[in-house]
Amino acid sequence: MHIRRPKTLMPFWRLDAFSQFGQFVSFYSSNRPSSTVKNPQSTVGIFWDLENKPPNSVSPFEAGIRLKRAVSSFGVVRYMVAYANRHAFSYVPPVVKERRMERKVLNHMENKGMIKPVEPYVCRVCGRKFNANEKLINHFKIHEQEHQKRLNQIESAKGKKRVNLVGKYAMKMEKYENAARDILTPKMGYGLAEDLKRAGFWVKTVSDKPQAADVALRNHMVDLMDHRCIQCIVLISDDSDFVRVLQEARERCVKTVVVGDDVDGVLKRNADASFSWKEILIGKAKKEAVSVVSRWKDRDILKRLEWSYIPKEKIDGCDFEDFQMEDEQLEHSSGQDYIPLQTKDDKPWWEWDSDADVLLKFVVAFDMAVAVLLLALLNYHYHCKVSLHVK
Incomplete structure (x- = not known):
């Protein structure tokens, strides 16, 4: 007694083959070199x-x-x-020289009591306040001596001790340098x-x-x-x-x-x-x-x-x-094989120049070859199954 199988849309072996073929095509399409490359x-x-x-x-x-x-x-x-x-x-540019001269005149007038600053001068290192700029400059010499002592300690130390001293005085040295730019006049330029x-x-x-x-x-x-x-x-x-x-x-x-x-x-x-x-x-x-x-x-x-x-x-x-x-x-040359689409350097129009185009051409040809091979295998297996079913 011959038992007929229920009709399906596609045999299971063909479904697996097509799914593998789809995965193969999607893999190569995702890894295919794109024509748009960002500069x-x-x-x-x-x-x-x-x-x-x-x-x-x-x-x-x-x-x-x-x-x-x-x-x-x-x-x-x-x-x-x-x-x-x-x-x-x-x-020293002329503009800077004029500013320095104006600052000297203001310092002289503040020392004589002729003018008073709107806000007191504040030391950005210790926070002390002064009513004259020259008093702030004289006070800042103390911080300048302290800064020089730190530099001497770091210079005389070696190895791990020097690294520890640099880490210890880093915040204080940065604070001093930021304040010195606004208070001290550069010795050079x-x-x-x-x-x-x-x-x-x-x-x-x-x-x-x-x-x-x-x-x-x-x-x-x-x-x-x-x-x-x-x-x-x-x-x-x-x-x-x-x-x-x-x-x-x-x-x-x-x-x-x-x-x-x-x-x-x-x-x-x-x-x-x-x-x-x-x-x-x-x-x-x-x-x-x-x-x-x-x-x-x-x-x-x-x-x-x-x-x-x-x-x-x-x-x-x-x-x-x-x-x-x-x-x-x-x-x-009309009697010979004339190729109108050929360029002056006798190079066919379908040949590409860049490496990316050659790689793209190879991938496309490989995809087509694999697709033809898979379709041939699917056709062969299908005919084998049909012949067995008929027998």
Whole structure:
């Protein structure tokens, strides 16, 4: 007696095969290289010529922080370099000199009792209050001596003891340094090197030879471009000696930005973008940097989409005999296998160039081969089962 099996939509062995095939296809489709690849952020370097462009209107620390904040719109700021000789670090801008003179006049009037401060002067280390600025300065010498003692203890200690002392005095030393910037007058210049280091700059003192800072700064930029460590250069200077570096950066497809006060300088004419110090300080440069980056992206896209054409001068210079020779060559080649879609370098249109396209082509071909093989196996098993069922 022959027992008929109940009819099902698909045998169990075919369901397993199709489920495995679906898992296989989904695995390769998920690992297939995508055509849209996100571009990483550009690496930005700030190169500051302190001999030519020191910060005059604001403190060096504030100038460095605002500069980094504005430049960060162009990408990730990885390099912050400043070069100058010892004379540049000892230089005091006229604005700072005027402030110091005004402070001296106020101190003299406070000592004579001619004026009184609206609020008492407070020591930010111990919290004591004084009714004159000079009294606060004289009191702060005590904290200066204490700070020097801590430094001597750390310098004389070694090994684990030195590490423990640094951890013990870290908070007190930081508190003293923050208070000393507002009370004590820097012995050299106006604290240019210290403030820039605090803002994150790598400050380098060069020799007193003429153009020593320019040469060192130029070599630093070229070295980073040689190693392909940078995609955007921000130069703070008005010195025309850096024109060749900007031109070389453009040849290497490195974006250039110049910050200076020269409105129509030669550096700004050779740079991709330019800002003044006033725009940096008021925050206008940070807003405009977004539109500058979008213009750069549009320009890069247009460069990729450019197609070559024959200039009009070349067409006008051609003779009729040249076109007649081309027609004869076409007629001669009409009897042969002519491939109109083939390019000038005899490369078929279906061949791809990049590695990602070759890998994608291989994966697609492999998927098709596996699919054909699975379908053939399924068809073979199905016919075997049908023949057995009929028998």
